[in-house]
Amino acid sequence: MYGLINQGLHDLAVQAGGEDLWREIKSGAGVALEAFVGMDTYPDDVTYRLVEAASAAMQISPADVLRAFGKHWVLYTARRGYGAIFDTMGRSLPEFLANLDMMHARLSLSMPEMRPPSFVCEQLGDRRIRLEYWSERAGLAPMVLGLLEGLGEMYSVAVSVNQSVVRADGGDHDEFIIDYVPHTTTQSGANADRHAVVASDA
Ligand code: HEM
DSSP: OBHHHHHHHHHHHHHHHHHHHHHHHHHHTTOOOSOOOTTSBOOHHHHHHHHHHHHHHHTSOHHHHHHHHHHHHHHHHIIIIIHHHHHHTOSSHHHHHHTHHHHHHHHHHHOTTOOOOEEEEEEEETTEEEEEEEOSSSSOHHHHHHHHHHHHHHTTOEEEEEEEEOGGGTOSSEEEEEEEEOOOSOOOOHHHHHHHHHHHHO
């Protein structure tokens, strides 16, 4: 995966426990590199090892590391200069989710070696979405859960996510049912909401 992902894990670890925690995680993962380069690619195994090592160092499950990472990723990518892409890909959560494949396709113009996931969206009512998550990689469903939570914060909607199909149980993809309550105040774009999240996180 692109180093940007591992840099996001670095950022999450530093936020949780400073550079000392990140050094512990890197050492636990057997990563000797001083730093990851965002636009270089690294074997997926490095990322999985970092997640395992973070789980051991932070004493939370690997699934919880992935979930925290997914949530963090939304804010992190915005900070890394990808904020505009959120705005152009949708002014509401359902619109954005429907455009996820287009978003990764657009990103792959500048990251040609990317092997992105694929999502299929079905609106089941005015407040419920069924989301299929397809990936050539296994084990990342908890990251999607965290991503959906992060997107909920970004779009200021209360989301409740339940996984309805679990690939680890023998299927070929994961599926989520997302219940959301749209906010009623005037929406001035995803960026405005995201800045509000950043401000309340500070
Ligand atoms: C502007 C924001 C984003 C950027 C820059 C970005 C970029 C990336 C990159 C570089 C990868 C690694 C793929 C590879 O290197 O082969 C990735 C993977 C992934 N992305 Fe995004 N992404 C963004 C937003 C999102 C959002 C909002 C979702 C929400 C569902 C998402 C879901 C995923 C998942 C689940 C993976 C793991 C790879 C897999 O499932 O096989 N991404 N993304």
